[in-house]
Amino acid sequence: MIPISFNYKKASSVDEALSLMTDDAKILGGGHSLIPALKLRLNSVDTLIDISKIENIKGINDNAQSVTVGGGATHASIASNSALAKAAPMMAEAAHTIGDRQVRNMGTIGGSIAHADPAADWPAVLLASDANVVIKNKTGQREVDIDQFFTGFYETALADGEIITAIRIPKTAYNANSVYEKFKQPASRFAIVGIAAAAEMDGNVVKALRIGVTGLAEVAFRPMEVEKELIGKELTEANIDAALGTIANGVSVMGDHYASEKYRTHLAKVYTKRALLRLK
Amino acid sequence: MKNKISVNVNGKQYEGEVEGRELLVNFLREHLSLTGTHIGCDTSSCGACTIHLNGHAVKSCTVLAVQADGAEVTTVEGLATNGELHPIQEGFKEEHGLQCGFCTPGMMMTAVDLLKSNANPTEHEIRDALEGNFCRCTGYHNIVKSIQYAAKKMNGATA
Ligand SMILES: Cc1cc2nc3c(=O)[nH]c(=O)nc-3n(C[C@H](O)[C@H](O)[C@H](O)COP(=O)(O)OP(=O)(O)OC[C@H]3O[C@@H](n4cnc5c(N)ncnc54)[C@H](O)[C@@H]3O)c2cc1C
Ligand code: FES
Ligand code: FES
Numbered sequence: 223m224i225p226i227s228f229n230y231k232k233a234s235s236v237d238e239a240l241s242l243m244t245d246d247a248k249i250l251g252g253g254h255s256l257i258p259a260l261k262l263r264l265n266s267v268d269t270l271i272d273i274s275k276i277e278n279i280k281g282i283n284d285n286a287q288s289v290t291v292g293g294g295a296t297h298a299s300i301a302s303n304s305a306l307a308k309a310a311p312m313m314a315e316a317a318h319t320i321g322d323r324q325v326r327n328m329g330t331i332g333g334s335i336a337h338a339d340p341a342a343d344w345p346a347v348l349l350a351s352d353a354n355v356v357i358k359n360k361t362g363q364r365e366v367d368i369d370q371f372f373t374g375f376y377e378t379a380l381a382d383g384e385i386i387t388a389i390r391i392p393k394t395a396y397n398a399n400s401v402y403e404k405f406k407q408p409a410s411r412f413a414i415v416g417i418a419a420a421a422e423m424d425g426n427v428v429k430a431l432r433i434g435v436t437g438l439a440e441v442a443f444r445p446m447e448v449e450k451e452l453i454g455k456e457l458t459e460a461n462i463d464a465a466l467g468t469i470a471n472g473v474s475v476m477g478d479h480y481a482s483e484k485y486r487t488h489l490a491k492v493y494t495k496r497a498l499l500r501l502k
Numbered sequence: 503m504k505n506k507i508s509v510n511v512n513g514k515q516y517e518g519e520v521e522g523r524e525l526l527v528n529f530l531r532e533h534l535s536l537t538g539t540h541i542g543c544d545t546s547s548c549g550a551c552t553i554h555l556n557g558h559a560v561k562s563c564t565v566l567a568v569q570a571d572g573a574e575v576t577t578v579e580g581l582a583t584n585g586e587l588h589p590i591q592e593g594f595k596e597e598h599g600l601q602c603g604f605c606t607p608g609m610m611m612t613a614v615d616l617l618k619s620n621a622n623p624t625e626h627e628i629r630d631a632l633e634g635n636f637c638r639c640t641g642y643h644n645i646v647k648s649i650q651y652a653a654k655k656m657n658g659a660t661a
Contacts, residue, residue, distance in 0.1 A: 223544050229503050230522030230568050250566075257564050258546050260523070270522065272569065298558070322634025323612060324549060327558040328565065409547070411633070 225260035229269040235276060236387055240360050242271050243383040249273055251294060251333030254325055279332070279387050282306060288393055293332025293356075293386035297321075300331060309393050312400035312418050316347045319404050321411050332386035335371065338378045338441070340476065341412040343404065345372055345442030348389065349434030350418035351397050355379075356388040363387075375440040395422035396430050403497040405437075405489050407480055413437040414481050415489040419497040426456045433497075438490045439473035447471055448494070462498050466491045507571040511536065512580030520567040527551045529567035530577060538578040538607050542636070549635030552608035553577050559615035561634070578607035581614070589655040590614055590648070599648030601639035609635050613649045621657055623649070 231247075233239035239249065246268035250256060253274070259265040273279070279294040284305035291300060291313075300306060301317035320326055320343055334344045335355065348355075353368040357380065366379050373379055380386070391397060400420035404413050415437040422430040431449045436442040447468035455461045470487050477483035504519045511534060518533050530536045530553070542550030544563050551563040554576040581588035590610045593599060600606045609632065616623055616631040623631070628646050637645060 224525070224528075225523040228522050230505055230566070232568070232571070250569075253566065253569070254546065254564060257566065261525075261544070274569065275572075322549070323615065323631050324552055324559050324561045324634045325546070327555075327615075328560050 223261040223263075225257075226263060226266045228260075228267050230272065231269060232272045232275055236273070236279060236358055236385055239271050239273050239276070239385060240358065240383070242269075243360070244269065245382070247271050247383075249336070249385060251336070252296060252329040253333075254321070254329040255333060255337045255339065273385065274330075284309075286393075288390045290356075291331055291389045291391065293388055294330050295332075297326035297329050297331065297334075298323075301326060306391070308398070310347075310351055310391050310397040310400055310420070312347050312350065312397075312402040312420060313391065316343045316402040316404070316416070316418065319343060319402065319406065319411070319416075331389060335389070336378065336380055336386055338372055338376050339412070340375060340440050340442070341407070341414070341416075341437050342442075343402070343413055343416050343436060346413075346416045346434035346436035347402060347418040348391075349442055349444050350400060350420045350432045351391050351434075352394070352432060353392075354390040355386055356390065357384050358387050359384045365390075369444070372441050372443075377441070394420075394430075396420040396432060399423065399501055401497050401500045403493045403500075405493055415486060415493050417490070417493045417497045419494070419501060421457070421498075421501040423502065428452050428455055428457060433494065435469070435490060435494070437476075438470065438486050439475055443473055445469045445471070445494075452498075457498050457501055459495070459499070462495050466494060469494060505568045505571070507568055509570045509573060509575055511575045512577060518567075522566065522568055524567045525563055526553070526555075526565040526567045526570050526575075527562040529570070530562065530575070536577050536579050540604055540607060542604065542608075547634075547636070548605070549608040549612060549632075550605055552611040552635065554611060554615065557615075557618070559612045576611075578610060581610065588614070589652040590617075592655065593648035593651035594645075597644050597647040597651050599640065599644045605635060605637040605639075609637065609645055613652065616649070617653055617656060622653060625650075 250270040279292040404416040418434040451465035475483040540550040542548035546564040
């Protein structure tokens with residue numbers, strides 16, 4: 223399968239990529255969502271601007287307040303990063319569950335959240351981590367709080383022609399105590415349900431809690447009522463079960479030939495419980 | 503629009519002209535006649551097209567040929583040196599790691615990538631690394647043994 227013809231331009235810096243940007247152009251990151259779609263001709267494009275050779279958006283930098291992950295960092299580089307393993311262990315855990323070894327060597331975190339597949343792993347993890355998305359455009363730079371980033375089915379706060387250059391993961395007590403649990407679609411390894419959970423504990427009691435849910439609804443989200451219900455409580459099976467009833471409140475649950483709405487909702491509860499029981 | 507590319511494949515520099523939409527696997531098979539790299543699913547799933555791009559295993563059906571400009575590519579044809587089999591090739595031969603052989607080049611390229619980062623993988627780690635490589639014949643058992651054979655041999659050689 224060969225895509226419809228397009229022009230290809232390689233950018234050596236973010237500024238160059240932005241200057242090459244036109245209305246009919248698209249960014250090429252790791253290509254592992256875009257190229258399959260172009261091959262199947264589900265998508266077509268006039269010009270691809272390749273940002274995968276821009277070195278300074280691939281790194282992962284350990285700062286005092288946060289770990290900054292480049293928008294072009296591959297899933298594999300995140301899976302093996304020691305700063306993230308400490309600051310937000312759910313990042314490494316989730317990275318390792320994405321696709322397979324070869325996919326992780328090409329696909330990037332910036333590409334994944336720009337694409338915003340409702341079954342992708344990063345949206346859940348970044349929601350749980352309270353990340354900030356650093357975005358560049360022709361007029362400058364802006365930062366978007368992750369809670370405002372995912373706006374709908376394959377939709378985000380990114381405007382046309384903008385580039386995600388980094389994602390900032392704050393160094394917080396809850397991120398240092400975080401896990402990812404995933405029920406995989408057996409062929410593609412995308413999440414049927416993926417749950418990221420991060421908790422700050424005060425002894426046995428929850429002081430702060432953030433949960434990110436992917437796969438369940440048309441867009442990844444935080445089940446705020448579940449989070450609120452568990453503050454000040456111990457993470458016992460009984461407390462968790464009592465809180466999980468509201469997990470799908472206010473979202474439109476997806477159902478397809480892999481998993482019905484009812485089954486997906488059930489899985490979300492089971493996997494959230496698994497995740498929460500692992501938090502210490 | 504054609505793009506000029508210069509790619510080092512198995513230690514040899516190649517210059518070529520490709521359309522933007524041309525896939526790396528087609529460039530290798532059709533321009534360079536390196537047909538050891540197979541096309542199985544053509545949808546990023548089966549791993550038959552696995553090669554190394556700058557030392558990392560990737561699925562060449564999901565990489566554009568232009569993206570390999572300036573890069574180093576290794577295909578299954580680049581594993582043997584001076585007519586001597588690479589330990590992974592020897593492993594597949596000794597342990598009966600193939601039946602029809604269609605998946606084998608991809609299996610070997612993924613295995614070599616694994617052994618570079620983990621010289622002594624457990625059986626679980628080997629199976630985990632092969633998640634993106636499908637075999638329709640062997641049931642994987644002998645593939646795992648072949649990779650264990652190569653790991654042992656490569657460790658012995660450097661010890
Ligand atoms: C076989 C297979 C299995 C997979 N399994 C999983 C899985 O289990 N979980 C999962 O989460 N994902 C999975 N994926 C998807 C994979 O993670 C992709 O790498 C990811 O979704 C897209 O990232 P990319 O860098 O490849 O982006 P591309 O495909 O290059 O781009 C995707 C979209 O994002 C835009 N874009 C890319 N980079 C940027 C940027 N820096 N700034 C702004 N826009 C940008 C592009 O214009 C395009 O619209 C799988 C993919 C394959 C092929
Ligand atoms: S042909 Fe590339 S993954 Fe199957
Ligand atoms: S040996 Fe036939 S597909 Fe693996």
